[in-house]
Amino acid sequence: MPYRFAALPQYATERILAERLTCWETHVERGTELVGFEQDADGVLASLTLPSGAQERIRTGFLLGCDGAHSVVRKVLGLCFESGSFPEEYMLGDVEVDWELPSGYAVRAMHQSDGRTDDLLVCIPLPGPNRYRMSMLVPPELALPQQPREEDVAHGLEAGPAPGLPHIQAVLDRLSPQPTRASALRWSSVFRISHRLVDRYGAGRVFVAGDAAHIHPPTGAQGMNTGIQDAYNLAWKLALAVRSAASEQLLASYHAERHPVGEEVVQRTVRHAGSGVQADPDDPATLIRREAQLLVGYRGSPIVATDGQPRQGPAPGDRAPDCGGLRHDLTTFPSRLFDLLRGQDHTLLLYADDEAQLAPYDAVVASARRAAQGRLSAWVVAAPRLRTDGLTLPVVHDGQDMFRQMYGARGGEGFLIRPDGYLGLRDAPLRVPELLAHLALTFRG
Ligand SMILES: Cc1cc2nc3c(=O)[nH]c(=O)nc-3n(C[C@H](O)[C@H](O)[C@H](O)COP(=O)(O)OP(=O)(O)OC[C@H]3O[C@@H](n4cnc5c(N)ncnc54)[C@H](O)[C@@H]3O)c2cc1C
Structure with missing residues (x-):
């Protein structure tokens, strides 16, 4: 594998993606909201509210809903998005610390009682000297006054009071592997986690991808990566469809290939959130390849050849590995x-x-x-x-x-x-x- 893991803050990821979009002379229109759509056999009519408040309708061949956990596209399509939420609330903070642990490593510490995790500290290294994104259980004074209802998708960052340095310091005092002082808080938030998966990744000319299709705990950093792979799977198929070069069943293969992947990721991250990565008895090499999503495959897909013969090397449906020389x-x-x-x-x-x-x-x-x-x-x-x-x-x-x-x-x-x-x-x-x-x-x- 020629590449290493990269830990990038979200603003850096968004900047890179936005710069890449400009290569195709397109850009994100922030503040423009999709409020509804209708589709027929030939296309989709989308209704938008512009930042000025003006309404606009756009006719397109296809619509892809990458509109997150509260997706309007998913709701208008009437897709089922069932499962459950975790009662725990978490808090996040980007801080610097003065410990002497080697840089570049994630730190995870937890306290358990009766097999239940009742205190947690996860530190993911960020660019900058000794800067980490820390994830912890929320203290009672920051918790939501009431549990959300089942039909509300309680997932992601909350708009309520944000954690401060004293909240983060209190967790470090209990769980840090070395005594340390947190400083230079750049950003913080409280967040909740649900785990849900759509029953269908689309209907007709409209599709969902990313958190609009699946939400789950951030364990193993799978969410954005799974969403980007959804888009990668669908993009080349849509490109053929808009040129009228796609077979009848090509677009349907998006659901056939990506729904099982979403199902596996949701189940695994829920397992790992409860019991840690040791919940799966994989050797470290398999574990790291799975989390890097290199083991995702589409054997048995309707657009992949069947291959009954045991043989050396990748089978149809497997990711084609790189090689040098x-x-x-x-x-x-x-x-x-x-x-x-x-x-x-x-x-x-x-x-x-x-x-x-x-x-x-x-x-x-x-x-x-x-x-x-x-x-x-x-x-x-x-x-x-x-x-x-x-x-x-x-x-x-x-x-x-x-x-x-x-x-x-x-x-x-x-x-x-x-x-x-x-x-x-x-x-x-x-x-x-x-x-x-x-x-x-x-x-x-
Ligand atoms: C604490 C935490 C840590 C995480 N860490 C990682 C990690 O390390 N690695 C990883 O891979 N993933 C991680 N994730 C998951 C990752 O953040 C999400 O999976 C990812 O952001 C989903 O991307 P998305 O584009 O599908 O949805 P979103 O990021 O939610 O983006 C949806 C966009 O659509 C817009 N939108 C919504 N409705 C409309 C509408 N009606 N009209 C127009 N626009 C609309 C929203 O404004 C938003 O910009 C983490 C998540 C959390 C909560």
């Missing part, structure tokens, strides 16, 4: 597989360890491109010393044999990787009718 003819440095997978199209990788396997590849790629409405790039991944002179397709050499080993690739095998980095199909040797039938699950014929 690839060599382009005109460069002297190795590149990574992820460099080939960038972009918004499907990628067909054709592995070859014998010159005879190369001959049909041009025709195979031409047919696949037609079936994919042009939205497919292709690479020949050639064994280290295989001669590929005269090929018109782009070639990389598997210079250090890493691709063959990691993917269990066999001569003549084809791998089709989706725009979101998941393996749709692998076939050895690659059979064109199977490839075209598979592409027809995603692309309009």
